[in-house]
Structure formats: structure tokens, C-alpha cells
Amino acid sequence: MTLQAATWRQRSPAFFAWRRFQANRGALVAGVVLGVITLMAVAAPLITKTGPNAQDFLITSLAPPSAEFWFGIDDLGRDFFTRIVYGARVSLTIGFAAAFFSILIGIPLGALAGYYEGRADWVIMRVIEIFSVVPPLLAAMLLGALTQGGFLTIVAIAALFGWVQVCLLVRAQVKAFKEKEFVRAAQALGASPGYIIRRHLIPNAISPIIVGFVLAIPLAMMLEASLSFLGIGVPPPTPSWGQMINTGMSFMYFYWHMAVFPTAALAITVLATTLFGDGLRDALDPTMKGR
Amino acid sequence: MTGFILRRLLSITVTFFIVSLLIFLAMHSIPGGPFDGGDMPMPEAVRATLMERYGLDQPLYVQYAKYMWGVLHLDFGIPFQSPGETVLELIGRAWVPSLVLGGLGVLIGAPLGILLGMAAALNRNSWIDYLASAFATLGLTIPVFVTSMGLILIFAVWLNWFPASGWPEPEKWVLPIAAYATIPLATYARYTRSAMLDTLNRPFVTVLRAKGLSERRIIFQHVLRNAALPMVTVFLPMFIGTATGSIFVEAMFRVPGMGAYFVSSIRTRDYPLEMALMLMLTVMFCLAYLISDILYAWLNPRIRFGGRKG
Numbered sequence: 001m002t003l004q005a006a007t008w009r010q011r012s013p014a015f016f017a018w019r020r021f022q023a024n025r026g027a028l029v030a031g032v033v034l035g036v037i038t039l040m041a042v043a044a045p046l047i048t049k050t051g052p053n054a055q056d057f058l059i060t061s062l063a064p065p066s067a068e069f070w071f072g073i074d075d076l077g078r079d080f081f082t083r084i085v086y087g088a089r090v091s092l093t094i095g096f097a098a099a100f101f102s103i104l105i106g107i108p109l110g111a112l113a114g115y116y117e118g119r120a121d122w123v124i125m126r127v128i129e130i131f132s133v134v135p136p137l138l139a140a141m142l143l144g145a146l147t148q149g150g151f152l153t154i155v156a157i158a159a160l161f162g163w164v165q166v167c168l169l170v171r172a173q174v175k176a177f178k179e180k181e182f183v184r185a186a187q188a189l190g191a192s193p194g195y196i197i198r199r200h201l202i203p204n205a206i207s208p209i210i211v212g213f214v215l216a217i218p219l220a221m222m223l224e225a226s227l228s229f230l231g232i233g234v235p236p237p238t239p240s241w242g243q244m245i246n247t248g249m250s251f252m253y254f255y256w257h258m259a260v261f262p263t264a265a266l267a268i269t270v271l272a273t274t275l276f277g278d279g280l281r282d283a284l285d286p287t288m289k290g291r
Numbered sequence: 292m293t294g295f296i297l298r299r300l301l302s303i304t305v306t307f308f309i310v311s312l313l314i315f316l317a318m319h320s321i322p323g324g325p326f327d328g329g330d331m332p333m334p335e336a337v338r339a340t341l342m343e344r345y346g347l348d349q350p351l352y353v354q355y356a357k358y359m360w361g362v363l364h365l366d367f368g369i370p371f372q373s374p375g376e377t378v379l380e381l382i383g384r385a386w387v388p389s390l391v392l393g394g395l396g397v398l399i400g401a402p403l404g405i406l407l408g409m410a411a412a413l414n415r416n417s418w419i420d421y422l423a424s425a426f427a428t429l430g431l432t433i434p435v436f437v438t439s440m441g442l443i444l445i446f447a448v449w450l451n452w453f454p455a456s457g458w459p460e461p462e463k464w465v466l467p468i469a470a471y472a473t474i475p476l477a478t479y480a481r482y483t484r485s486a487m488l489d490t491l492n493r494p495f496v497t498v499l500r501a502k503g504l505s506e507r508r509i510i511f512q513h514v515l516r517n518a519a520l521p522m523v524t525v526f527l528p529m530f531i532g533t534a535t536g537s538i539f540v541e542a543m544f545r546v547p548g549m550g551a552y553f554v555s556s557i558r559t560r561d562y563p564l565e566m567a568l569m570l571m572l573t574v575m576f577c578l579a580y581l582i583s584d585i586l587y588a589w590l591n592p593r594i595r596f597g598g599r600k601g
Contacts, residue, residue, distance in 0.1 A: 130306055133576045135535045138553070138569065142317055145557040222434045226539065229436055230554060245440055249543070252440075252448055263440045267433050274432040 020283040027279020033272040041088040049079055052086035053237045062255045072257040075247065080257060084265050087239040091221045091269060094151070094234075098158035098220030099213050105159065106166025107209060111197045113167070114174030121171075128164050136161040140223055144232040154233055158220035166212035173205035207284040214277035218270045225266050241266040296585065303577040310573045311362075311566070315355050318562055345371070347562075358566065368563030372555060378567045381552070388458055389541070389548035393533035395464070396471025404476040405522065408483025412491065413510070423480045430477020436539035439470040443543070456545040467544045471533055478529055479522065486518035493517075524587045527579035534572055 021027060040047060050056050057063070058077030065072040071080035113124040140157045147153045177183060178201060186196050202209075227233030228242030236243060241262040248259030333341075342348045346357060361368060367378035376384075411423035430438075446466060447455035453465045490496065491514060499509045537550035549568070556564040 129302075130309060133306060133573055133580070134310060135532070135572060135576065137535045137538070138572065141538070141553070142314065142557060142565075142569070146317055218432060226434055226436065229539070230542065232557075245436065249440070252444060256444065256448060259440060259444060263437050263444070267437050267441075270434070271429065271432050275428065278428075 017283045021279055024279045024282060026275055027282075030272040030275035030279065033268065034276050037088055037269055037272065038092060040085055041092050044082075044085045044089055048082040048085055050082055052078070052082055052239045054078065054082075062251070062258070064255070065257050071261045072255070074244075074258060075251065075255075080261060083239045083244065084241075084261055087241045087244065087262065087265060088269065090151075090234060090238060090240050091224060091266070094154055094158065094224045095217035095221040095273070097155045098162055098223075099216035101155065101159035102162030102216045102220075103166050103209055103213050105163035106212065107170050107202060107205075109163070110167040110170025111174050111201060111205075114171040115178055115193060115197055115201065117175075124167070124171075128167065131161065131164050137223070137226060140227060141230065141232065144227045144230075151234055151238070154224050154227060155220075157227075158216075158223045161223070162216040162219060165216065166209065169208035169212045170202075170205050173208050174201045177201055177204050211277065211281040211284060214273070214280055218273040218277070221266075221270055221273070292585075292588065295588075296581070299581050299584070303574070303581065306577060307570070307574060308359075311359060311570055312355070314566060314569045315351075315358070318560070318565060319351055319354075345369075358563070362567075362570065367567035370556070370564040371561045372559055372564070378563050381564065382549070382567065382571070385547065385549050385552050387548075388546050389534070389537045389550060392464060392467045392540070392546065392548070393471050393530075393537055396468045397475045397530050397533060399468065400472030400475035401479050401526070403472070404479025405483045407476070407480040409487060409510075409515075411480065411484045412487035415488070420484075423484060427477045427481040427484075430473040431481065434539070435470060435474065435536045436543050438473050439466070439540055439543040442466050442469055456543075458546045463544075467540050467546060470540050470543070471536060474533070474536060475529055478525060482522055482525060483518065486521050487514060490514045490518045520587065520591055523590060524583040527583050528576065531572070531575045531579045534575075 044052075055077040057069070057073045057079060060073050061077045062075055063069060063073040065080075069079055069081065071084055074080045074083060109124055113121040140161065143157050143160075144153065174197070178196075183196060183200055186200060191199070224233055224240065225242030225245070228240040229246045231243075231246065233242055234240040244262035245259065245266070248262060252259035339348070346354060349357075358368065365379070367382075370376070370378050370381050373381060407419075407423045407426065411420040414420055443455045443466060446452050454460075454463050455466065456463070496509060496514060499513060500506075534549065537548055538553050539550070540546070541548045541550035542554065552564065553568055555561070556568060
């Protein structure tokens with residue numbers, strides 16, 4: 001019996017997570033799509049003819065898509081394919097940056113609330129309660145209008161509303177783990193609360209943190225697009241899909257490409273990121289499936 | 292139960308004042324004001340008179356106290372952008388298109404979503420299940436202005452079936468209602484599917500089958516009733532949530548409703564209108580959650596609030 005057991009290969013949790021993720025075809029495809037979009041954003045200068053703001057084709061402004069200009073030319077004489085690709089850069093950068101700051105705020109607050117409970121928990125939960133009754137988009141609009149938009153402001157606003165989810169996930173995980181024997185043992189050995197949180201509780205919350213991180217990305221991208229659509233997000237000429245959709249609205253009857261491509265780009269990117277995140281969640285924690 | 296409701300009402304009141312203070316500070320925190328000119332420069336004396344007239348020359352805490360005192364008497368002030376009426380009159384006029392379009396969107400979307408979710412749960416892993424999942428994911432992830440754009444491009448620009456924008460004529464309602472309906476449709480398709488599947492796996496369903504009850508009666512009399520609980524609780528918050536969507540849907544379809552005023556009140560620094568709209572939405576959201584919780588407890592005899600502190 002023991003001999004047989006020894007011949008079994010030890011598999012890591014990551015291996016099983018990867019196996020579950022692979023079985024989810026939709027998430028796999030979404031991951032590949034997201035990877036391609038990210039690659040295109042990173043390699044933007046290599047795959048485009050001009051800079052995103054170069055008005056090199058003014059004579060052929062609003063030209064429809066052709067073999068040379070895949071997505072056509074926009075109203076200001078810029079290659080639209082270039083604009084869309086650079087738009088991915090803006091969208092993804094804001095998404096990742098906002099998600100990063102979300103977990104940066106969410107992890108310590110979640111750990112604090114989950115570990116100490118009592119007063120710290122009460123205060124943090126009341127703050128979250130206020131965040132949950134104010135519709136994030138409206139509050140973001142107010143803040144966006146007040147600060148006149150801008151790249152960093154959008155990241156800050158998205159993080160301000162993104163940390164809540166991460167905080168709740170971490171709090172639940174910390175609460176569940178802090179009564180376990182190994183934490184009790186660490187406490188008995190004289191480990192400080194800060195050490196236990198850093199060394200034991202946060203590493204055990206890594207799956208929800210990864211999931212919270214990935215799922216915060218599409219939310220931030222949507223927020224950026226929505227604010228830019230209303231003209232209080234990323235200011236022109238920085239290429240932003242939300243902004244392009246707004247411009248496209250005025251041209252859609254005669255120059256359909258101005259509306260179709262940014263709409264499709266935004267929809268595909270947000271969808272791929274969400275499906276990838278959902279797949280990751282199901283793979284990392286099968287018990288959370290379908291929530 | 293009464294204790295629970297009272298405690299929640301108290302917490303809503305506190306939230307209300309905190310939110311009002313935050314919004315007030317945010318509105319006034321950066322330099323500039325509603326009468327700084329911009330398109331229409333005005334002499335300094337005129338500006339000073341206007342500022343005095345609306346009490347904007349007073350210290351902030353006086354302004355806040357005065358405004359909130361008014362709010363407690365249901366006086367939300369006079370909108371700077373249309374001084375001929377009160378804020379309440381303006382809102383009373385503007386919310387009709389929003390409510391008609393948003394309300395019809397929810398009333399059409401929610402039942403369709405429930406049907407789709409039921410069909411998906413009863414035919415697991417069939418084409419209809421995949422269709423429902425696809426709809427749910429699309430509706431929940433893609434921002435509503437992108438959905439609206441897609442609808443306009445397909446049905447107005449390409450097929451030319453419906454007009455793309457405008458308000459009073461009913462044929463112009465079709466596309467905005469469809470845009471609104473995607474959110475409740477997606478939400479309900481997902482909730483109904485998971486709630487039905489949860490319930491179908493419970494032992495009591497097996498018992499019902501074993502005692503020979505027809506599948507139809509099991510589904511409609513037992514499973515649906517048990518699965519309906521989470522569906523009831525998401526309804527009100529989702530309904531109020533259409534207010535957020537209205538900003539984008541109304542901008543997309545050029546409807547003169549609440550959403551349009553929201554944007555313009557923020558852009559022109561129309562403090563009284565902005566404050567009134569934000570506060571009303573906050574209260575509506577708070578009440579929606581409270582009513583949902585009460586309904587949940589009332590419909591579900593297994594849950595009673597108040598005994599233990601949650």
C-alpha cells in the first residue's frame with residue numbers, strides 16, 4: 001500500500017488547475033484572444049504604419065477599409081487600424097494598472113478586516129456598504145468631470161471602486177483560514193499577527209487574489225471606455241475606444257467603419273478578459289463554479 | 292423583524308448624510324463655479340450678483356446646511372440651467388422618458404430572461420443552454436452603450452427597420468427598449484439557470500419524482516417556487532440600476548430623460564440638480580436593497596433577521 005503510494009507522482013494544485021482550465025474551451029479561446037490583443041498592444045509600433053496621432057492621410061479622410069488601410073481612415077486623416085491598435089494599449093494599460101492598485105488596496109484591508117474582525121472589520125464593512133449603494137459609474141462620472149479626466153485619474157477612479165471586490169474575497173478567505181491549526185500553531189509559537197498575515201494567510205488567499213485581479217481588469221476597461229465615451233475620460237488625441245465610439249456615432253450612417261471597429265474592439269476585449277477570468281476562477285477553485 | 296427594519300432605516304439615514312457630504316465636498320472641491328462664463332463671459336458684477344443670489348458666496352458649511360435643510364423639506368432648490376422651474380419640477384418632467392423606456396425594457400427583458408434561464412436549466416448542455424450562457428455573458432460584460440451601438444448599426448443603419456434616435460413616437464422606442472432589456476435578460480437568464488439547477492439537485496425533487504408527481508407539476512409548483520427567491524431579490528436593485536444605464540442609452544438614442552440631465556448637470560456645475568439626482572439615486576438604491584431583504588425574509592420562512600447579529 002505505502003509502496004504503491006510512493007510510485008504515484010505528486011501533482012501540484014497548479015497542475016490540476018491547469019487541467020481544469022484546459023477543459024474549459026471558451027476560457028481557453030478567450031485567453032488566446034486576450035494574449036493576441038496584448039501582443040498587438042505591446043508590438044503596436046511594429047505592426048502599424050504611422051504613429052497613432054499622425055495625420056498622414058488627410059487627402060483620403062474617411063476612406064472606407066481597403067487592402068492598404070484595413071480599417072479605413074478616420075475623419076482627421078489618421079489610419080484607423082493604427083488608432084484601434086494603440087487604443088488597445090490605452091485600454092489594457094488602464095485595465096492592468098487599475099487592477100494592480102485594486103489588489104494593492106484590497107489585500108491589506110481585506111486581511112485586516114478578516115483577521116482582527118471587531119472594530120476594524122466594522123469600519124471597513126461600513127465603508128464598503130457606502131461604496132455599494134453609490135452606483136460606481138455615476139460616482140466615477142462625478143469624479144471624472146471634476147478632475148477633467150486624464151489617464152492617471154481614470155486609473156485612480158477605477159481602483160477606488162475595484163478594491164471592494166478584492167477586499168471581500170480576501171476577507172472571506174482570511175476568516176476561513178485563521179481558525180485552522182497551522183495558524184493556531186504559528187500563534188502559539190509567538191508569531192506576530194503581521195507575520196501570520198504575510199506568511200500564512202495571504203499566500204493561502206492567492207487564488208481569490210488572482211481571480212479578483214483578472215476580473216478587475218474588464219471592469220476598469222469598461223469604466224475607461226464609458227467615461228471617454230461621455231468625454232470625461234482620456235482626453236483626445238490619445239486613442240481610446242470609448243472616445244472613438246462617440247465620434248463614430250456622428251459618422252455611422254455614411255462611414256460605418258468609424259463606428260463598427262471601435263465597438264467590436266471594445267466588445268471583444270472586454271468579453272475575452274471576462275471569460276478568461278471566469279475560467280480562471282473555475283479552474284483555481286472548483287467549489288466556486290457557477291457563482 | 293421591526294428591529295431589523297428600524298436598524299436598517301437608521302443606517303440608510305446615516306449613509307444618506309455621509310453620501311450627501313461626500314458629493315457636496317466633491318462638487319465644490321475644485322476651483323471654478325457655475326457662473327464662470329465659458330461660452331458666455333459675463334461682467335464681474337453680474338457674476339457676483341448671481342453668486343450672491345444663489346448663496347454661493349457664503350461659506351461651504353452654511354451652503355451645505357442650507358441645502359440639506361431644504362432637502363429635509365423636499366426643497367431641492369432651483370436648477371441653474373433652467374431657472375424658471377424648481378429641481379423637482381424638472382425631474383418630474385425628465386423622468387417620464389427614462390421610466391417608460393427603462394421600465395418597458397425591464398418588463399420585457401426580465402420574463403424573457405427567466406424563460407431562457409428555465410429552458411437552459413431544463414435542457415442542460417444543449418444548444419439552448421449554450422445560447423443562454425452566451426446571451427448572459429454578452430449582456431453582463433459588454434457596456435450598454437456598445438450594445439446600443441450594435442443595435443443601431445444593425446437595425447437602423449444596415450437593415451433600416453427602426454429609426455435610430457428621437458423620443459416621442461413609439462417606433463423610436465424599439466431600439467432603446469431593446470438596449471435596456473439586454474441587462475435584465477442577461478441577469479435573469481443567469482440567475483434563473485443557476486437557481487433552477489441548484490433546486491433540481493435537492494433531495495426533495497427526487498422524493499417528488501419517486502412519489503410519481505408529473506415532471507410539469509414538479510417544475511412549476513415546486514422547483515420554480517423555490518428557485519424564485521434569489522430572482523425576487525435582484526429585481527429592485529436591477530430596476531434602479533437602469534438609471535445608470537439611462538445615461539448611456541439616452542446619450543446614444545438622443546432621448547431627453549434623466550440620464551441626459553445627469554450629464555449636463557455635471558458638465559455645467561449645476562450644483563442643486565446634481566445633488567438632487569445623486570441623493571435620489573442613493574436613497575432609491577438603499578430602499579431597493581432594504582425592500583429586497585425584507586421580501587427575501589418574508590418569502591423565505593427559513594430566514595429571520597434580528598435574532599442573531601449577522
